Amino acid sequence: MNKRWQAVLGLGLLLFIATPSVRYAMEKSMWCHMLVQFPLWMGAAALLAGGMPARICKVIARWNMYGISGLFVTGVTLAVLMIPRVLDQALLHPEMELAKLTALVLAGMALRLSWRPAGLILQFFFLGNMLPMMGVVGWLYTESPLRLCNAYLLDDQIQLGNWLIGLAAVISIVWLSWITWLITYQEIRQTSHR
Amino acid sequence: MLHTIIASILIVLLGWGTASWLTYDFQVWTDEGARRLEVALQPVNAPPVLIEGPDLAVTELSALLQQKNKVTIVDFFYTRCQTVCLSLGSIFQQMQAALLNDESNDEHTGNIRLLSISFDREHDDLPALKTYADNLSARPELWRFARVLQAEQEQVLLQQLGVVVIPDGRGDYEHNAALLVFDGAGRIVRIFDIEEYQLALDYARYLARKQIQEASL
Numbered sequence: 316m317n318k319r320w321q322a323v324l325g326l327g328l329l330l331f332i333a334t335p336s337v338r339y340a341m342e343k344s345m346w347c348h349m350l351v352q353f354p355l356w357m358g359a360a361a362l363l364a365g366g367m368p369a370r371i372c373k374v375i376a377r378w379n380m381y382g383i384s385g386l387f388v389t390g391v392t393l394a395v396l397m398i399p400r401v402l403d404q405a406l407l408h409p410e411m412e413l414a415k416l417t418a419l420v421l422a423g424m425a426l427r428l429s430w431r432p433a434g435l436i437l438q439f440f441f442l443g444n445m446l447p448m449m450g451v452v453g454w455l456y457t458e459s460p461l462r463l464c465n466a467y468l469l470d471d472q473i474q475l476g477n478w479l480i481g482l483a484a485v486i487s488i489v490w491l492s493w494i495t496w497l498i499t500y501q502e503i504r505q506t507s508h509r
Numbered sequence: 510m511l512h513t514i515i516a517s518i519l520i521v522l523l524g525w526g527t528a529s530w531l532t533y534d535f536q537v538w539t540d541e542g543a544r545r546l547e548v549a550l551q552p553v554n555a556p557p558v559l560i561e562g563p564d565l566a567v568t569e570l571s572a573l574l575q576q577k578n579k580v581t582i583v584d585f586f587y588t589r590c591q592t593v594c595l596s597l598g599s600i601f602q603q604m605q606a607a608l609l610n611d612e613s614n615d616e617h618t619g620n621i622r623l624l625s626i627s628f629d630r631e632h633d634d635l636p637a638l639k640t641y642a643d644n645l646s647a648r649p650e651l652w653r654f655a656r657v658l659q660a661e662q663e664q665v666l667l668q669q670l671g672v673v674v675i676p677d678g679r680g681d682y683e684h685n686a687a688l689l690v691f692d693g694a695g696r697i698v699r700i701f702d703i704e705e706y707q708l709a710l711d712y713a714r715y716l717a718r719k720q721i722q723e724a725s726l
Contacts, residue, residue: 377512384516391524400531403540463539465673465685 322366328359333416345467346475348402350482353393353419360423367428375428385429386441392422393445397452399463406466435494442490446483453479541685544671545700552696556669558662560626562655563639570655570666573624575695578720580713581622583689584703585672587629588641593686593703598645600688600706601625605652607710620693620717621710623652628674629682630656630663670697693720 331337332355341352367375379385395401396415404411433441456476462469529535537543557569565573574581584601586594601623612619627633633641638654647654657663667674674684688701688709698716701709 378516380510380513383513384520387517387520391520395524395528395531398528398531399538400540400543404531407540461539462541462683462685465540465671466675468675468677468683470677 318366321362325359325362325365328355329363329420332356332359338412342406344474345402345464345471346478348467349397349475350478353396356416356419357423357426360420361427363420364424364427367424372428376432379429379432381437382429382431382433383437385425386433386437388425389422389429390441390445392418394448397448403464403466435497438490439494442487446487449479449483453477453481453483541671541687545687548671548697548700552692552698553669555691555695555697556662556665558666559658560655561635561658562653563635563642564649565653565655567658570626570657571695574691575693577693578620578717578724579622579693580620580717580720581624581691582709582713583624583626583691583697584686585626585628585667585674585684586686587627587682588633588637589629590681592681593684597625597686597703600703601647601652602645604706604710605648608651609648611714620721621713623647625652625654626666627654627656628663628667628672628684630660690716692716 332341332352338352341355342348396418401411401415405415406412430438453476456463456479457473458476459472463472532538533543533546537546555571555574557571559567560570560573561567582604584597586597588594604623608621608623611621627638633656635656638656642649642652642654657666666672670689672684674682677683686703688703688706689697690699690701690709690713692698699709699712701712
């Protein structure tokens with residue numbers, strides 16, 4: 316897709332999911348809050364980052380060799396946002412909601428700008444940290460006898476936990492299959508060139 | 510590469526700082542934990558909302574709690590509740606029994622009172638509260654039941670005390686049930702888990718004794 320169109324689409328999506336009614340609808344349940352709202356905001360921001368002027372990209376790249384800083388932004392943001400208190404606080408205080416959404420936008424943009432420069436090894440390292448974290452957090456959510464968020468039901472929390480574990484598994488499988496395909500494809504190409 | 514290293518270190522430090530701020534130096538992970546910690550560090554005044562009950566004329570909650578040397582353990586419940594309020598009820602019964610036992614032995618602990626406040630104004634009118642109290646054989650001089658008079662004031666009360674009530678979609682409510690300990694100045698000083706009722710009782714006894722000692726100084 317054309318880069319400019321990506322940015323327009325990203326901006327449009329951001330404006331749409333920022334409207335109060337859409338936000339409330341997505342924050343009505345705990346699993347929706349974390350597994351629909353978070354990825355949507357990050358995804359929209361990633362599209363937006365696609366249309367970033369080359370000049371700015373160059374400046375960022377100087378501070379973001381091999382996408383290391385960017386992956387740190389995404390990783391640290393997601394780790395902080397998985398603290399259960401964040402969800403409650405975001406519902407109670409508008410400034411916390413704003414901070415949460417801003418962090419999601421930054422994380423989405425950083426991921427977009429850093430994923431390709433990172434290359435396979437750093438990608439593997441990133442996912443190797445993030446996915447187990449997601450799995451462990453998910454396991455904690457399913458196993459906790461206490462409600463971790465005052466604003467959400469226990470059933471909802473268990474559902475979120477299961478989804479987190481499932482999602483971590485799916486992402487790792489998809490990534491590994493992609494890597495396998497990539498490597499075999501390269502080998503085939505190399506042997507056919509010989 | 511130096512730029513990247515500096516940026517990465519800054520990002521990690523920023524994240525660490527945020528997480529540490531959110532969790533009070535990694536002590537609490539939930540908002541409920543933070544609420545309990547905040548109350549223990551900085552007592553919160555009970556708001557002056559009007560309450561009434563079967564054995565209670567219309568009065569301000571703050572005025573009811575602000576009694577010299579008294580300590581009040583408060584819980585929030587609703588009478589139709591089939592789950593956590595049932596255990597709250599039996600915990601309060603046990604605390605009442607312990608307090609009755611205390612009164613004959615120790616004059617200081619005679620200053621502890623129990624108060625159950627309903628947050629379901631629509632169903633819990635005075636007769637409903639009366640029936641509920643009688644079923645639990647509550648002694649009005651020790652353990653009283655109340656409801657908030659006005660809906661807006663109820664919201665204020667729940668919000669100030671950090672009680673979050675959510676409908677569970679089956680006609681019931683889920684809420685962060687806890688034991689709230691108020692001192693004689695009408696301030697909430699500690700929040701205990703309902704399983705920690707023995708601790709809550711011991712803390713109330715300690716507070717009652719301390720208040721009397723401080724008053725006599």
